Amino acid sequence: MVTRRQFSREFKLESVKLVTERGVAIAQAARDLDINENVLRRWVRELAQDAQHAFPDGGNMKPELAEIARLKKENAKLRMERDILKKGRGLLREGVDVKFGFMAKHRGIWPVALMCGALDVSRSGFYAWLVRPPSQRSLNNQILSIHVRQSFVGSDRTYGARRVWHDILELGMSCGLHRVERLMREQALRARPRRRGLPIDRGQRSAIADNVLDRQFQAEGPNQKWVADFTYIWTAEGWLYVAAVLDLYSRRIVGWSMQASMTSQLVADALMMAVWRRGNPVELLHHSDQGSQYTSEHFQQLLREQGITCSMSRAGEVWDNSAMESFFSSMKTERIARKVYRTRSQARADVFDYIETFYNPRRRHSTLGYVSPVQFEETQLA
Structure with missing residues (x-):
């Protein structure tokens, strides 16, 4: 009797991402993952129909996941407002140009009216800003942004704002350190963090089984x-x-x-x-x-x-x-x-x-x- 293969929800989600996010053809992805092409098509279809409840493990969602799903339905608007503020962290302290730029970039994700309310700006002001010609400072920022990114990438993504700033000054361009910090933040350019120590396993480490394998790393057949x-x-x-x-x-x-x-x-x-x-x-x-x-x-x-x-x-x-x-x-x-x-x-x-x-x-x-x-x-x- 042939045992039916089973796959975890984690495996199914990552398999679908190969097709929907990475652009891999379904036939090729199915061959790479050693699964039937029709199975992968069904997974893609199920996730598209109901992303929240697709592929429940063993037919039951974990309690914490079920609670998250319930909160998503009940608090959709609040969650979107929270995500707007989280994504635009610090925007409330910025000028309207920065806020409007954020809104223009993300209006395909969140409704304009919702973003206006969260960032405390007017809809009419935003739409007027869209057709307004860019200021000289905005044009200068576009040029500076290119050089900031070149400096950052040229350092193999290790430079922080201060080192990037010195690169900009060496080019003969005039700007302040805080301006460089803002331009890096807007482009999500973040220096590689200092490597941290590995977490310490503080559990008791008493042997409960013999070393049966005994470094015999060869097997005569699969699943031995x-x-x-x-x-x-x-x-x-x-x-x-x-x-x-x-x-x-x-x-x-x-x-x-x-x-x-x-x-x-x-x-x-x-x-x-x-x-x-x-x-x-x-x-x-x-x-x-x-x-x-x-x-x-x-x-x-x-x-x-x-x-x-x-x-x-x-x-x-x-x-x-x-x-x-x-x-x-x-x-x-x-x-x-x-x-x-x-x-x-x-x-x-x-x-x-x-x-x-x-x-x-x-x-x-x-x-x-x-x-x-x-x-x-x-x-x-x-």
């Missing part, structure tokens, strides 16, 4: 040995935690999950995605480190329910899980280290793109004879 771990990605909104499950047979990432918090649910979601995608495998070994998320009763109970044997690295021995460490190292070197993420959503999309459209289907893996994990599985199982 899985290794798992999670890592951290810094964004301007805070940390994004990424958990992954790797099949040692093909080095394919068979499950993953991304959350803003470091909990046992993070690693449990990654495991369940792997179980669903691989059809509830039997006689499976799951190996991880002794992190509190993996030693938690929640995760251990999940392993028992799925009939999965637990294996854990020795304390302080990163080489006991080197295959998983190698994947995260590759992802950070090839993708993450070259990016500065302004939001968790941006980082999530990039990690999803790396795993599902590059690493699994296309990236040549030295351990596999320089073919991709998907190609290796297709060749070996043909």
Whole structure:
């Protein structure tokens, strides 16, 4: 009996984004993700029809998500006003030209009348501003903005306003530091933040399982040995935690999950995605480190329910899980280290793109004879 494949809501949402936001053809995206083309079309259609309630996990939304959905319906106007003020942070202190510029840029998102009320300006004044010729200062700002951006990009996006200001002065242009700060803010040019230390795992780290894997990182067939771990990605909104499950047979990432918090649910979601995608495998070994998320009763109970044997690295021995460490190292070197993420959503999309459209289907893996994990599985199982 063939077990029907299941996909998490997280996987479906990111799959649809490939088509709707990244412009990938449905047929190509379906091949990259190893799913049926008609299934992906149905996901796109369902999300378009009802974005709030599409793809409920297990038929039930989480309580917090249900509450958010209820508040969205009841407080649509208040939420839009809040978003306007949040997006235009500081605009209430600015002149009408800055406010009108913000409104002109975002009138396709929010109603003009609503923005006028939130920013305390008149509709007639805004429409008059639209047809008014730009002032000399506005023209100068347009020229300055170009040089500000060139300086910022030329520094590999590391310069703050003060260094950009000195670049502008060296060009012989006259302007103040605060003007540069404002022009950078209007273009969302933000210097790369100083790297922060990784969060500290303060959970008890007592071994509850032997190292059954014992660094035997080869498997004779799929779904015999899985290794798992999670890592951290810094964004301007805070940390994004990424958990992954790797099949040692093909080095394919068979499950993953991304959350803003470091909990046992993070690693449990990654495991369940792997179980669903691989059809509830039997006689499976799951190996991880002794992190509190993996030693938690929640995760251990999940392993028992799925009939999965637990294996854990020795304390302080990163080489006991080197295959998983190698994947995260590759992802950070090839993708993450070259990016500065302004939001968790941006980082999530990039990690999803790396795993599902590059690493699994296309990236040549030295351990596999320089073919991709998907190609290796297709060749070996043909």
